[in-house]
Amino acid sequence: MARRKKTKGFTPSLLAAVGLAAVMAIGVEVALLLVVAGLGLYFYWSRYSAQQRREKLCGYSLEEIDQLTGAEFEQWVTTVLESAGMPSENIRHSGDFGVDVVTTVGTTRVGIQAKRYSSSVGNSSVQQALAGSGYHGCELAAVVTQSRFTSAAREQASRARVPVLLIDRENIHDLAGLVREFAGG
Numbered sequence: 001m002a003r004r005k006k007t008k009g010f011t012p013s014l015l016a017a018v019g020l021a022a023v024m025a026i027g028v029e030v031a032l033l034l035v036v037a038g039l040g041l042y043f044y045w046s047r048y049s050a051q052q053r054r055e056k057l058c059g060y061s062l063e064e065i066d067q068l069t070g071a072e073f074e075q076w077v078t079t080v081l082e083s084a085g086m087p088s089e090n091i092r093h094s095g096d097f098g099v100d101v102v103t104t105v106g107t108t109r110v111g112i113q114a115k116r117y118s119s120s121v122g123n124s125s126v127q128q129a130l131a132g133s134g135y136h137g138c139e140l141a142a143v144v145t146q147s148r149f150t151s152a153a154r155e156q157a158s159r160a161r162v163p164v165l166l167i168d169r170e171n172i173h174d175l176a177g178l179v180r181e182f183a184g185g
Contacts, residue, residue, distance in 0.1 A: 058083050060076065062172070062173075068116055073146070077101050077175065078103075080176055081101070083176070086180065087103065087104045088102070098133070098135065099111035099135075100113060105179065105183035106183065108139050108183040109136070109138040109139055111133030111136050112129070112142045113141075122150045122152055122153050123150065123153045123155070126141075126160065129141040129143050129164060140165065141164045143164065145168055148168050
């Protein structure tokens with residue numbers, strides 16, 4: 001017969017016994033009050049920590065943005081937009097089809113291709129943003145980079161049937177304002 005492994009730490013029955021002993025010792029009302037207070041502190045702390053992370057991400061310098069990975073850059077773009085009151089979703093793991101972030105300004109959806117490159121971003125990124133925006137039902141497309149755009153990318157964006165916003169190194173710190181203005185919000 002196989003032996004059962006002993007578990008270390010709290011088991012559900014031990015936790016129930018401790019909880020029952022606490023209720024008997026201090027009373028139901030006090031125990032309930034302590035549970036509610038503990039949950040309140042937990043939710044306050046988790047929300048406070050999330051706010052601190054958002055503030056830290058939004059305050060990155062250009063040099064710090066240059067050090068981010070591609071995934072971190074996408075998260076930075078999402079966080080900046082959300083912090084500015086624009087519901088945004090990083091869709092990296094749900095089949096992006098050419099856009100990394102979808103944000104909403106009023107009722108207008110904008111598909112954003114985020115490119116954290118060390119060299120200039122070419123027109124293929126504009127094409128990806130246009131294709132992904134169409135797939136995700138976005139009225140507008142944007143490409144955001146901490147680098148620069150090639151002249152071919154600028155030409156592609158200016159001639160596209162769907163409006164395309166290009167945000168580069170020169171204006172990346174006004175990301176939220178530019179997206180809001182572009183979407184007419």
